[in-house]
Amino acid sequence: MSYIIDRRLNGKNKSMVNRQRFLRRYKSHIKKAVTDAVSKRSITDMERGEKISIPTRDTQEPVFGHGQGGSRDRVLPGNKEFHAGDKVLRPKGGGGGGGAGEGQASNQGEGDDDFSFFISKDEFLDYVFEDLALPNLVKKTLNEHDAMEYRRAGFTATGTANNLAIVRSMRSAQARRIALSASSRKKLKLAMADLEDEEAKDPDLQNPIKITELNERIKKLEDKIKKIPFIDTFDIKYRNIVKEPVPSTKAVMFCVMDVSGSMTQQIKEMAKRFYILLYLFLQRNYEKTEVVFIRHHTSAKEVDEQEFFYSRETGGTIVSSALQLMSEIIEERYNPSEWNIYGAQASDGDNWDDDSPQCAKLLHEKVMPFLQYFAYIEITPNAHQALWRAYEDLAPQLGERFAMEQITGADEIYPVFRELFSRKTMKQAV
């Protein structure tokens, strides 16, 4: 007796919990892999999964078993030239018929490989965000795909009854009727004309047969025209409705960073998280996001991402040079009426003292008027310097478009953006 059951529609993710358990157990490994990946990837390239490799040794479940050595008998297949009593040198590397017991050789062979698997884009971002102490709502916003909006987009031949476009359907029905009846109507017109001619003749000269014939033909043609259906499935048109992502505007993000000698690689990595967060936020909200990297020491320069994060510079620090360059680039390439402009500045707080008032002035007059938001982080455990105080004085005037924070760890980055994200979520709530 057999029962055949179709289980294909049953859930397929039976292993989901076990998978989560595994990820949970090897969190530290995965986090390290993600951190490495973040430092290797471009900040515009955070949204894909990652291959994670864990040394097989770490994932092994230990059990008692025989080790190498001792003396043991083994039976093997495929003898070619051996005779009883032969002595053979032990093959090197344990391959072939060598030392280890059955099965163990291959286990240990695999031992050198890493245990690798893939985590999804969402999981990857989760790990990226982990130390950033993001509120859940914000995480959700960042993980979500763009919000979609339904939009009319012309007409289509298929659809549901509620989307029926009556006027358009009638119009195409009429067009079809006209087109299909054209030749018949032409012939009808000729026949009518002939009949008229014939009837206009003197009654004696009239040909009654021809008149009957013409009448018949006219009737036939009229019937034919009548038979063309008034409306056909072919005519039915529906309003076409498509999903479109809501944001359809452009944004540009300026990353400004001090690259003077005092900025260590570790500080730069932290700054990178800061930029990533802003970038991901912008990407959710704007269709197109561009990134401009400006690095500065005593003079500022627009560079590509690689150079921005990884080239080494020394020398003093003049922050105003970067703000000056930023305002020039805005003027030149990013018309504020077309672009939403965001600025993010990271520094260790060093600046040439006399330059700080200059910075505040530049920011206030030449940069902020065009900006949606400007965030400044100072990554240092030390006391504030002139730049911080200059910005601090400026902050009340700029209101919620400006945020500044001193941080020592990645978990302190989020508060800088709190205003930004809360505005966004409020907007969504409305």
Next chain:
Amino acid sequence: MSEEEFTNTQSKKEHKPNRKEPISTGSEWTFELLEKYDKEIARIAKSYRLDTYPNQIEVITAEQMMDAYASVGMPISYHHWSYGKHFLHTQTHYQRGQMGLAYEIVINSDPCIAYLMEENTMCMQALVIAHACYGHNSFFKGNYLFRTWTDASAIIDYLVFARKYIKSCEERHGVDAVEETLDAAHALMNYGVDRYKRPRPISAEEEKQRQEEREDILQQQVNDLWRTLPEKEKSSDKKQHRFPSEPQENLLYFLEKNAPLLKPWQREILRIVRKLAQYFYPQRQTQVMNEGWATFWHYTLLNTMHEEGLVTDGFMMEFLASHTSVVYQPPFDSPHFSGINPYTLGFNMMVDIRRICEHPTDEDKEWFPDIAGSDWLDTLHFAMKNFKDESFVLQYLSPKLMRDLKLFSILDDDRKMHIHIEAIHDEMGYRKVRENLAKQYDLSFREPNIQVYSVDVEGDRSLTMHHYRQNNVPLNDDSSEVLKHLRTLWGFDVYLHSLGDDGKVIKSYSCAERNHSGDQLELDANQLII
């Protein structure tokens, strides 16, 4: 069915070639076709006296197959990270195309659950039905080990119970605590088996009823053991009480009953792992026979179908291609070699037994006087029912098959420079090769012999175990890791001595990290005494 009747049906098939129409010609399968094939295969299987549990054939997708893989083929299991690891491994390799999925998973349950993958062709589905639903199934029902050690009707219910119980433990005591206990129990899973004592079959309902009483009683018993400690009269008694009075081989059972610090729920988890180990124990001892039996029957059943004209020649070509790759044995010096293929050995032995019965040579008559010329079906059924891999090889491996597979036996002694070829497939060597091959399937040779030796009941409560080396084979590098798990369960220091053939300790392992949770231990110990 009597012998005569059987030969009767046989001759009918052979002499009246009553050619039927093929059931199907394309490679696409449908549920109707599955039913038709199953019906025909069942009919032929019955004519060969295959006695099976009812079949529950489930069609699943590749993803579901990977899920099934991850939980050792069981349809339901408790949650554990190691299953997740298994799943990720399978998924990664499958998606990269580095491995195919097995075409069948069959579960020793009543009804017998077999999975068919939807990607398979009609031919493969028929092959799997014959292999799993009639081959393995009849083996599960017939073989003495399975009959003794497992209760097919109760396993699914027991798994449901285990899953629920472990889930409730996770809710009460946290995932981490449960995971720690499970990890430790898994490490000792192979030592959670009663090798000689017959177990009582497990029944989920009883299990549930008894579980709560057991918790209390167990705890009481453990406490009793330790309560006797402070009484001075006993320690003045000169006679040394050794505990346990006899060495214990079932480590998990010993820990479940005697570990002083385990909570009742932890004992129950040990019990669950132990029961599962016991359930899988027969499978580990009958791999060659089980696969050989199933492969022999898919081969025989489908060939019979072909003789009857129920399947097309194209079908047979596809079937044979797949069958041949299953029973391929790479030689020992091939890069693909990874031990003796149980399908090859098992299938060839089954075929060989039939040959010895039907067309015995003089050699066979000398080596197998009792079966040469007997009814092959009777003999095969007898072999299937009453043997395990070790004894099956020892009993039935014929000189001809040793020659065909070119088997030879080596002695690999790490104290010598050379590997010694002990015996090959010749008159002098048949018995030696056969003996050594059989030993290779003996679990007590394959796994180190480790036993609980003593507990220092009156001192620091440390647990001492002995490992008895065979032929001077040492323990593997995992041992000290396993010992850490053991210590987690035992709660006090754990020692493992590896003893040579002469009974002298060659190497000792210990796990005695008391500093890291010393206070905790003291507290618990005091509680126990009160």
